[in-house]
Amino acid sequence: MYAIVEIAGQQFKIEKDQKLFVHRLQEDEGASINIDKVLLLGNGDNITLGAPAVEGAFAEAKVLGHLKGDKVIVFKKKRRKGYRKKNGHRQYLTQIQISSISASGGKKSESKKAAAPAKAEKAPAKKSAGKADDLKKIEGIGPKIASTLVEAGIATFADLAKADPANISEIIAGVRGNHVPTTWPQQAQLAVDGKWDELQELQDRLDGGVEK
Numbered sequence: 001m002y003a004i005v006e007i008a009g010q011q012f013k014i015e016k017d018q019k020l021f022v023h024r025l026q027e028d029e030g031a032s033i034n035i036d037k038v039l040l041l042g043n044g045d046n047i048t049l050g051a052p053a054v055e056g057a058f059a060e061a062k063v064l065g066h067l068k069g070d071k072v073i074v075f076k077k078k079r080r081k082g083y084r085k086k087n088g089h090r091q092y093l094t095q096i097q098i099s100s101i102s103a104s105g106g107k108k109s110e111s112k113k114a115a116a117p118a119k120a121e122k123a124p125a126k127k128s129a130g131k132a133d134d135l136k137k138i139e140g141i142g143p144k145i146a147s148t149l150v151e152a153g154i155a156t157f158a159d160l161a162k163a164d165p166a167n168i169s170e171i172i173a174g175v176r177g178n179h180v181p182t183t184w185p186q187q188a189q190l191a192v193d194g195k196w197d198e199l200q201e202l203q204d205r206l207d208g209g210v211e212k
Helices: 110-126 143-151 157-162 165-171 181-192 196-207
Strands: 002-007 010-015 019-023 032-035 038-043 046-049 058-068 072-078 083-089 092-102
Touching: 002 092, 010 019, 010 092, 083 196, 143 165, 157 181, 165 181, 181 196
Parallel strands: none
Antiparallel strands: 002 010, 002 038, 019 092, 032 058, 038 046, 058 092, 072 083
């Protein structure tokens, strides 16, 4: 039996005992996870399509470990424009092993059910007391990343200035694209201090590939 499932925003074709790498998951190493987004089930010539998911179908997997992927270099250049930009990125990943695939009896794991209310309770505490800032003014932050940061409790320049780049990378791991938040706290601190001219100079240097 095989299945096509969705894990952390990515689709995979899986079979029992298969090992694969997915975007970083919150579960600890050695924990079991329940995958309930089964889009297709195949058993010989018998294929079941979901709409969008197959009702009752699920798969179980074990978290083997957390790691970083290989470094990817992204180089951008515009001819006759003097534009050169080089960034490096290592994606946060989790390795899992598929324990079983079942066509019926699927239920959301109790750990996920318990986690949902906890997140709901912590959310108000994370939100900044002040008015949210336009995080898109930071070089490298687009609308999707901005909304993802706000949902994680980083809603103002002050919040971003205090954030650790490694933690930011984990928060935006599910956003498509290669994002390097190394300078985001520095840019945010300049915005907090009202040093907009210095912020613009830094962003110009980043666009020109002077800083990475």
